[in-house]
Amino acid sequence: MPELPEVEQVKKTLYPHVVGKKINTVEIRLPRLIKYPTAEIFAEKLTGRTITSIERKGKYLRLNLDENLYLLVHLRMTGALLVIKKMAAEPLYAKIKFVLTGDEDLWFTDIRTFGTLYLIDHNDKNIEGYDTLGPEPLSKELTVDYLAPICSKKSAAIKGVILDQKVIAGLGNIYADEALFAAGILPQRPANSLNKEEIARLIEAVNAVIAQGIKNHGTTFRNYQDADGNQGDNVKHLFVYGRKGEKCKVCGETLCGLKVAGRGSTYCSKCQR
DNA sequence: CTTCGTTCCTGGAAGC
DNA sequence: TGCTTCCAGGAACGAA
Secondary structure, three states, rough: OOOOOHHHHHHHHHHHHHHOOOOEEEEEEHHHHEEEEEHHHHHHHHHOOOOEEEEEEEEEEEEEEEOOEEEEEEEOOEEEEEEOOOOOOOOOOEEEEEEEEEOOEEEEEEOOOEEEEEEEOOOOOOOOOOOOOOOOOOOOOOOHHHHHHHHHOOOOOOOOHHOOOOOOOOOOOOHHHHHHHHHOOOOOOOOHOOOOHHHHHHHHHHHHHHHHHHOOEOOOOOOOOOOOOOEHHHHHOOHHHHHOHHHHOOOOOOOOOOOOOEEEEOOOOOOOO
């Protein structure tokens, strides 16, 4: 599932293929993926626009267009943006085709069809979920002074807090489990039970696992691929995610599985307290 | 306000 | 072997 490092890798691989290209037509095969405005207006307004740059904010990609338009894309679980030669066969699970100038097209594919797309302009209403994103990992805004007061007000599990995009933008289940392991903190610990030193360790761990994920071009656990169709290498560097029942790479203990904040969570009962 | 459960969806794994 | 059931999860939403 694409989280911050995966979306960052999609951005990097997409950039050289689509920036400067014009969208000639848009073919929408699953209109319900377009959350704003309607699929008809979405296609109509995109036609003839030129992609000027790409930004990532949390797990959102924003393709900036001329005429003050912005194409927002959230890949959710199995969404992908793929650049495909016009002569090649169309990709599996194709849901939206952006016909570009040049010899390549941009496709949005999605197995489980949870992905969402929006087309907004600077006068549009805010898109909830996008405008409320919290600070990013590796940013100077993510500090103990920021996170400690938030944690002290919450009795819910710390894992749920760091998965909340309004608190930190970009963590999903993989990097949340990895960060909690690296920080030596159990995912089910109430957020308000963490002291300042633990919160400092957690921020450091979040930054470290995200930086490593980016360096390794993302984690391909099931379906994730970048815009060139390549997989990420980070899965071999995971300590806990997807390793329930296997031995802890640090202490040898069998890793535990537990549902925390509604998600499958894996942790080491010896390394994490 | 917070917290928790439900919903969406499909492929692949697990179970009988 | 072949069918059925369950599970994976990001985030919006509703209920308590």
